[in-house]
Amino acid sequence: MKEVFNFSAGPAMLPKEVMEKAQSEFTNWRDLGCSVMEVSHRGKDFIEIAAKAEQDLRDLLSIPSNYHVLFTHGGGRGQFAAVPLNLSNANDTSLHLVSGSWSKGAVDEANKYNHAKVVGEVSEKDGCHYVAQPQLSDIDQSAAYYHFCPNETVDGIAFDWLPESGKVPLVSDMSSTILSQPLDVAKHGVIYAGAQKNIGPSGLSVVIIREDLVGKARKETPSIFDYALAAKSDSMYNTPPTFSWYLAGLVFEWLKDMGGVDAMAKRNAEKAALLYSAIDSSDFYSSKVHPDNRSKMNVPFHLANAELDGLFLRQSQEAGLLALKGHRSVGGMRASIYNAMPVEGIVALVEFMREFERVNG
Numbered sequence: 577m578k579e580v581f582n583f584s585a586g587p588a589m590l591p592k593e594v595m596e597k598a599q600s601e602f603t604n605w606r607d608l609g610c611s612v613m614e615v616s617h618r619g620k621d622f623i624e625i626a627a628k629a630e631q632d633l634r635d636l637l638s639i640p641s642n643y644h645v646l647f648t649h650g651g652g653r654g655q656f657a658a659v660p661l662n663l664s665n666a667n668d669t670s671l672h673l674v675s676g677s678w679s680k681g682a683v684d685e686a687n688k689y690n691h692a693k694v695v696g697e698v699s700e701k702d703g704c705h706y707v708a709q710p711q712l713s714d715i716d717q718s719a720a721y722y723h724f725c726p727n728e729t730v731d732g733i734a735f736d737w738l739p740e741s742g743k744v745p746l747v748s749d750m751s752s753t754i755l756s757q758p759l760d761v762a763k764h765g766v767i768y769a770g771a772q773k774n775i776g777p778s779g780l781s782v783v784i785i786r787e788d789l790v791g792k793a794r795k796e797t798p799s800i801f802d803y804a805l806a807a808k809s810d811s812m813y814n815t816p817p818t819f820s821w822y823l824a825g826l827v828f829e830w831l832k833d834m835g836g837v838d839a840m841a842k843r844n845a846e847k848a849a850l851l852y853s854a855i856d857s858s859d860f861y862s863s864k865v866h867p868d869n870r871s872k873m874n875v876p877f878h879l880a881n882a883e884l885d886g887l888f889l890r891q892s893q894e895a896g897l898l899a900l901k902g903h904r905s906v907g908g909m910r911a912s913i914y915n916a917m918p919v920e921g922i923v924a925l926v927e928f929m930r931e932f933e934r935v936n937g
């Protein structure tokens with residue numbers, strides 16, 4: 577099989593080493609003669625790797641001991657509902673910074689359960705998408721929480737500052753950026769992430785939540801979304817997505833072997849710089865995102881002549897560069913370059929882009 581580089585936004589590629597390890601023990605895990613997905617989540621073997629996965633994640637992100645780590649169902653969107661149900665009453669206000677389509681999705685879902693108020697939105701600066709930090713004076717200090725998404729997967733919009741929230745707990749949707757760089761967990765009330773971008777297979781989401789925010793769920797909260805039940809039962813109130821949890825654990829081990837999130841941040845910065853410089857150094861390609869807000873994980877770019885999009889996609893796929901089609905709401909191309917994407921993948925993409933421009937430019 578020829579080598580391919582998979583730029584899918586999610587479910588996204590997983591590290592090759594992890595996939596090979598999973599393959600090597602697929603039908604005979606721990607010499608039990610069966611797969612990890614065929615054993616009880618309450619058995620000693622699974623509990624051991626589940627606990628190790630949590631500990632490795634705690635180590636990787638230096639998660640303080642007054643935070644719970646929950647492994648839950650329902651993906652990122654599940655948390656769009658779980659957060660308002662656990663953190664607010666029907667009359668409460670939740671604050672939202674809308675930097676792209678996922679943080680907008682969180683507003684729409686929260687509005688079913690509380691009064692969601694938008695405190696900031698994407699604007700334009702120098703003809704590009706730009707996110708300004710909302711003023712602290714505009715942050716209603718009686719709000720239940722303040723939700724934001726530091727990396728917008730669809731739009732490729734990111735910001736590296738933390739919204740100023742006063743005493744309102746910050747809730748961050750880190751589905752597409754968790755583990756890509758160091759993170760100060762203690763400044764957040766809740767961090768959540770659907771797994772299928774930077775953690776493992778879909779079906780799992782990780783929630784990191786400060787202890788004092790747990791135990792306030794409304795009575796109508798579905799039990800499987802109740803953070804207190806999840807915390808009390810070590811995320812095994814009902815059957816968790818065991819295979820996804822196992823594979824996430826392998827990814828955490830891989831990250832540790834790679835030098836942790838500091839090493840990842842360095843590699844991710846290098847990868848993004850390579851790709852953006854290829855885009856910026858040519859009139860054939862362009863980015864619509866302001867340099868201050870360019871994502872290091874999801875890189876949308878456009879061809880000057882959109883009529884060439886189809887040809888670009890066909891030929892890139894033939895060259896082993898997969899899933900470069902931009903989201904339908906944005907158009908153009910998008911290269912998702914999460915932790916698992918090696919530098920060689922970016923080098924191959926940039927070479928392809930140069931050659932495509934030479935022939936068609």
Ligand SMILES: *Cc1c(COP(=O)(O)O)cnc(C)c1O
Nearest residue numbers: 651652653654678729751752770
């Ligand atoms: C993918 C994604 C989601 C939605 O995840 P699902 O698991 O499909 O529900 C939410 N937020 C962000 C930032 C995402 O990238």
